[in-house]
Amino acid sequence: MTASYPNTRLRRTRAHAWSRALHRETVLTPADLIWPLFVTAGKGVEEPIKTLPGVSRWSVDGIVARAKEAVDLGIAVVALFPNTPPALRSDDGAEAHNPDNLMCQAIRAIKDACGNDIGVLTDVALDPYTSHGQDGLIDASGYVVNDDTVAVLVDQAVNQANAGADIIAPSDMMDGRIGAIRRALEMNGHVNVQIMSYAAKYASAFYGPFRDAVGSGGLLKGDKKAYQMDPANAEEALREVALDIAEGADSVMVKPGLAYLDIIFRVKRRFDVPVFAYQVSGEYAMIEAAAAAGAGDRDALVLETLIAFKRAGVRGVLTYHAAHAARLLNG
Numbered sequence: 001m002t003a004s005y006p007n008t009r010l011r012r013t014r015a016h017a018w019s020r021a022l023h024r025e026t027v028l029t030p031a032d033l034i035w036p037l038f039v040t041a042g043k044g045v046e047e048p049i050k051t052l053p054g055v056s057r058w059s060v061d062g063i064v065a066r067a068k069e070a071v072d073l074g075i076a077v078v079a080l081f082p083n084t085p086p087a088l089r090s091d092d093g094a095e096a097h098n099p100d101n102l103m104c105q106a107i108r109a110i111k112d113a114c115g116n117d118i119g120v121l122t123d124v125a126l127d128p129y130t131s132h133g134q135d136g137l138i139d140a141s142g143y144v145v146n147d148d149t150v151a152v153l154v155d156q157a158v159n160q161a162n163a164g165a166d167i168i169a170p171s172d173m174m175d176g177r178i179g180a181i182r183r184a185l186e187m188n189g190h191v192n193v194q195i196m197s198y199a200a201k202y203a204s205a206f207y208g209p210f211r212d213a214v215g216s217g218g219l220l221k222g223d224k225k226a227y228q229m230d231p232a233n234a235e236e237a238l239r240e241v242a243l244d245i246a247e248g249a250d251s252v253m254v255k256p257g258l259a260y261l262d263i264i265f266r267v268k269r270r271f272d273v274p275v276f277a278y279q280v281s282g283e284y285a286m287i288e289a290a291a292a293a294g295a296g297d298r299d300a301l302v303l304e305t306l307i308a309f310k311r312a313g314v315r316g317v318l319t320y321h322a323a324h325a326a327r328l329l330n331g
């Protein structure tokens, strides 16, 4: 119930900075941010990613330095993605469950250096390990088969947990994988390893720079529409979320972010579960391109898009702007 003008003047509370601060409904802090990092082979290596200006792949030593930086900035979690050397990519993505793969090296190195000052989130899907760039195993027709893929993803997840991962984040969109991974984690003693499921992940045009970063883009023929969701669908997202919660997900993710704020809002309205958003590579690149073109102020664009996720109802956001945003927030 609102009185009418002039008894109500909504500009009254906007007149001064202290009042705007007092009436602010949503806050963003560094602890809301998850920082995705790309791991590459070697030592002392930094490889800038052309389509993701300002983001580099780092060898494990550099990843540890980034994790320490994240701790200092108050960022809660780093998310790891490997750029697997081409010679180690295969049809079946077997490198994914090699206990000494790049991911496991990076997880162990971060945990050795930072302990529980930071959480390590690891992506479960085969695309950085397959010679065909798909997230799972393919049959003769190129179709990504579900149940055999789930069996490999389970091995991949346990491998990451054995190396010290804190949050397993399956991004593959296979049916039934959350339950299978949860059971395997329990059986292997990883009772406190969380699962953040990429529950509603869309077949999106916003993933291009990421695929460059993990080196799968050039390998991928066709698309991922037979497992990732149709951008036209919202009800289906709620069914995906319901299944993943029932199978044991601790939190769920909506991905991409900005174009899917309505999905976040609907999930939050229906379920009492922590929801995260992934502001993906193409979204990051759009903001950087707009800023570089003089079409907007970079810092303001970054903070405005991140607060939009919080307003929509997320508990946190994965963003390549995490370190920059945390610096802005810390003053």
Ligand code: PBG
Binding pocket: 123, 124, 125, 126, 127, 135, 171, 172, 206, 207, 208, 209, 210, 211, 224, 279, 280, 281, 282
């Ligand atoms: C792979 C995966 C993708 C992203 C995260 N995990 C790409 C894809 O599904 O092709 C995208 C992240 C981004 O674009 O920043 N399973």
